[in-house]
Amino acid sequence: MNEEMTETLNRIVCDVFERMAFMFGEIVEKASLPSLQRTGYLAKMGFEGPICGSVSMAVAQSMCPVIAANVLGMDEDDEFVTEKSLDALKEMLNVICGQIVTSLAGDEPVFDLSVPQVVDIGADEWKSLMDQEESLAFIVDDEPVLFHLTLESR
């Protein structure tokens, strides 16, 4: 991934976390990212238009209620937040994806975005994501986040 693309993704991911959840992030070297403690979640969605691809974002399981609480402006231990924390993660990725496709192709083309999906991941899957050359590592409010953009050739 070239430097310009990395900077674009850095700006978008950090901006969306800040504007939606009042959480502050920065891109970091993967080597400095802590390994996943226990389990995590991987959110993924695709986009189709003049450019096709997918975006995915992995977070520690413990981060999900924090994201949901911040997005909703509620306490982390609120039952609604606990129940809907994965939904908040999906929506965060959805907004990031919308910003990325505009950044890649401009604001004229129409894209179809798929509905985001979330799966559980363990330490092995986390390490596998880390090892992918194109994945980017972030620290958001002291929590590790992995982000990956895949562009398909047509």
Next chain:
Amino acid sequence: MGFNVLIVDDSVTVRAVIVKTLSVAEVPVNEVFQAANGKEALDILANSWVDLVFADINMPVMTGIELVDRMAADGLLQTIPVVIVSTEGSKTRIEDLKGKGVSAYIRKPFTPELLKQVVDMVMGSQDE
């Protein structure tokens, strides 16, 4: 007297955020209806009085675009203002939706101020 608002989004988080944002922005709301897709929204519209619809575009079962098309084809429903709230930023799509009768477009993430401004713009004349 407040508005009856219908919020259509497959994300319960987004629906909750819009409800909260309407409150923070002090938009006068009487009753809030919620639907997870266009089909559920049409069911609510068939049975309840709604003054304003906020709708996402990408939803399973029935998208926001299909919802707008169905509302535009109905003599009564076509009079209800629709505000699209979406992650998408395509000017082509926004113009297409406005051509179908959509009143305004808000891109996520949005601020309470923007939401209030749009509601004032869309409902202003009807509130007087």
